[in-house]
C-alpha cells in the first residue's frame with residue numbers, strides 16, 4: 001500500500017519562534033496519521049534540529065530539508081551536505097524544486113547527483129518536477145516531465161526508487177493562486193506513474209507516492225487529492241498557517 005503524504009514547504013519564511021509555534025499548533029490540530037499517512041515539514045536548515053525535537057514522539061510527523069549540496073564534502077562555503085543532514089536525523093529532503101532549478105540554475109544532471117548523495121546517506125528525497133507555462137501552453141508538458149524523470153531519476157536502482165517521493169509542481173501554479181485542475185493533476189500523475197512502470201515495472205510504480213504542488217489550499221485539497229494517482233500534496237503558502245495546513249493534511 002502506498003503512502004499518502006502532505007508536506008509543508010516553508011521556503012524562506014518564518015523566524016524560529018514563529019516556526020516552533022506553527023509546529024506546536026499542528027501537533028495539537030488532531031491530524032490523524034499512521035504508517036501509511038504522513039505529514040512532512042520542510043524547514044530552513046537552521047531549524048531542522050529544533051523541529052525534529054518538537055516532532056519527537058508524534059507518530060507520522062517527519063522533518064525535511066529544502067535542499068542538499070550536490071557535492072560530498074569539502075570547500076563549498078555555505079553548502080550543507082547529505083551526511084550533515086543525516087547526522088541531525090533529517091528524514092526527507094526536497095530535491096529539484098523549481099525555485100532551485102530557476103533561481104539557482106540547478107540542472108537535471110546536478111539533481112541526479114543530489115539524488116545519489118541523499119539516498120546514499122539515508123535521506124528520502126522528495127523529487128520535484130513540473131513544466132513552465134509556455135510548455136503547458138504548447139501542450140508538451142508530458143515530454144518535458146519525462147525528460148526530467150529520465151535525466152535525474154531513472155538511473156536509480158529499483159531499491160533506491162522505493163525511498164523516493166515524486167512531487168509534480170507545475171511552475172505556473174506555484175505561488176500564483178492558479179491551480180492545475182484536478183483532472184490536469186490526475187492526468188500528469190498517471191503519466192508519471194506510467195513512465196515509472198515502463199522503467200521499473202508495475203509493482204514499483206504502484207508503490208510510488210506522487211504529490212501535487214501548486215496553490216494547494218484547504219478549499220481545493222479534497223478535490224485535488226481525489227485523483228486516483230494523487231497521493232497528497234506539497235504545500236507552500238498555505239503551509240504557513242496552522243489551521244489551513246491542518247485542514248489540508250486532514251484531506252488526504
Ligand SMILES: O=C(CO)COP(=O)(O)O
Pocket residue numbers: 009097169173174175176177213214215216234235236237238
Ligand atoms: O512550491 C510549492 C511547494 O513546494 C507550492 O507553493 P504554493 O503552495 O505557495 O503555490
